[in-house]
Amino acid sequence: MKSVPLNAFARTQGRRAGSKKLRESGRVPAVIYGGQVKPVSLELDARVMNDLIHHSVSENILVDLSVDSQKRLALVQEVQHHPLTQKVVHVDFHEVSPTEKVTVMVPVETTGEAAGVKTGGGVLQHIVFKLKVRALPKDLPEQIVVDVSHLEVGKSVHLGDIKAPEGVEILGDKKVSIISVALPKTEVEETAVAAEGAAPAAGDVEMLKEKKEDGTEGAAPAKPGDKAAPAKGDAKAAAAPAKDAKAAPAAEKKK
């Protein structure tokens, strides 16, 4: 992965109100941590950061961060987006050493049309979207591309089948399925499922503490001194088991 130059500035305004003002002024709050130095709060130009994210394949970006004329190599650790507008809200940078291996999650992409989809009428299923890889920062792939053109219906690509790029180690259980081709549900299956649960009425729902409709509603038959369950909603009775004998007749009176 090639490093991208990025300008950052030491943060001038702190805390929540400061961050809000920053965002309004077209900047994004950020932080850099890792290495042997203390974390530093930064601010970035929002437009530059957006461009960087949009022009990269994934959010795993290696940046040459220049903070006050000081250069630091860092990985984008996390990008927080606003849930509704998807704008960048905050960025975490993790300082890395060019000679030390790092572990990151890399997205998996497919190439080619699976044979099972093309001819067999199957559906390509992504089971795992990101893989944990370990490599030197310069060797880190932006994404791992898997060729699925040979994949038949019922077959899958396992973690062990994926060829890692040079200098990259893929971590995890080799038997885990990453991508598979499955047959879609047939019309018969779907109608059978629909028939099974044919439109229950809104009130047709089982209750964990089922009320009995034959007059013995809620409470178990109350015997003096018995630790039977008190009537539903009778909080006092539930709180004071010693008063069970008194509580149970009280529940009956309510009815």
Next chain:
Amino acid sequence: MALQPERVKFRKMHRGNRAGLAYSGQTVAFGEYGLMALERCWMDSKQLEACRVAITRNMKRHGKMWIRVFPQKSFTKKPLETRMGKGKAPLEGWVAVIRPANILFEVDGVTEAIARESFRLAATKLPIKTKFISRHHRAV
């Protein structure tokens, strides 16, 4: 088949509140494309079922679909020409509480054009504004 819980602890519920944004279920988790709510509502099981039918019909049994919300909440309604009082009314239906940024449906295994058209058809069944989003391009 309308969605509703199989078993509950208490049938009748408080109304609760729908303030704020969704704090979970706001990312595309299973498929490639998703339909995001931009407004808040109580989405009932009939609306969800109508959307499901619209999406599956348009996808013509290709691809896969996920429904990311479930009507967990019951609501009640008094019968017509009934005087007020006499306790809480009988159950009328089940709803999912939808807040802005909730992902409602996801699809995978179809082209973007089909996914967009499916979600457009589904969105016409809903009482709120929605947005098409994809896993890779966050701000679509």
